[in-house]
Amino acid sequence: MHIFATGGSGQTGPAVVAELIAAGHNVTGLARSDAAAARLESLGATPHRGSLDDHDSLRRGAEAADGVLHMAYGGDFSDLDDMTRRDRTAIEALGQPLEHSGKPLVITSGTLVMPAGRETTEKDEPDTAGLAAFRIEGERACLDFALRGVRASVVRLAPTVHGPEDHGFIPMLVATARKTGVSAYVGDGTNRWPAVHRLDAAVLFRLALEKAPAGSVLHGAAESGVTMMSIAQTIARGLDLPTISLTPDEAARHYASPFMARVYGFDAPVSSAYTQELLGWSPIHPTLLEDLERGDYLATPTS
Secondary structure, X not given: OXXXXXXXXXXXXXXXXXXXXXXXXXXXXXXXXXHHHHHXXXXXXXXXXXXXXXXXXXXXXXXXXXXXXXXXXXXXXXXXXXXHHHHHHHHHXXXXXXOOOOOEEEEEEEHHHOOOOXXXXXXOOOOOOOOOHHHHHXXXXXXXXXXXXOEEEEEEEOOEEEOOOOOOHHHHHHHHHHHHOOEEEEOOOOOEEEEEEHHHHHHHHHHHHHHOOOOEEEEEOOEEEEEHHHHHHHHHHHHOOOEEEEOHXXXXXXXXXXXXXHHHOOOOOEOOHHHHHHHOOOOOOOOHHHHHHHOOOOOOOOO
């Protein structure tokens, strides 16, 4: 297939592009800068200049492709309404050229849209009042195309997609531990985070493009829930620091923002059993704690 991808030069995107090309697919990637274009070319993809706000460019990319993969997500987190609008309208622009074609449209969301406090499945409804409710409009915009002749599906990624040169939530935890001299968790630390290795996530995106049925909601989680205490303890051992528990009020001051304190205290395990059975997806790469112990997360920063 010829795949048009957004977000191909971002954090997870290069691994996905490489996986698609290795499987024999051709990839054209949205590039909003010379650096992004060069990164895509280095992976063997063809750059397509534009941005998420350039809907004409998105439509042209989708029209020329056999399928679309939407991984990009951007904007100002201080204006979640605008981020939601940008994502929804980009998905609508990408999906419209695919109507009545049977072609795949795969978009990215996150498992943090799910209700807290219990292990949820792909069949459960997202929490419209939850921590990541701003992602739900994008999911719905995508799944609406399943009713219009598009093989549309949603991949909800775990909050930590780990691997070399990660720039997400876990490196932020490590940086906070270095800065404060303690590796912390909120409350009793039993709250659970799903996790997936970047290379396993890349395989899932490929399988979704190749064979996910229309209307599928998929969970990109190799581990259903890693406790925040175990994450904090692994960081503490690696950095030779003490581990401490924080109250919610203390966490709001300890982490980068009160929002991040809520994120790190969130209990949101998910199952991916349906996804694995439906697509034959079998994660094989290191777990989050193995990556923390053996990867580059705890390496001494270079100046």
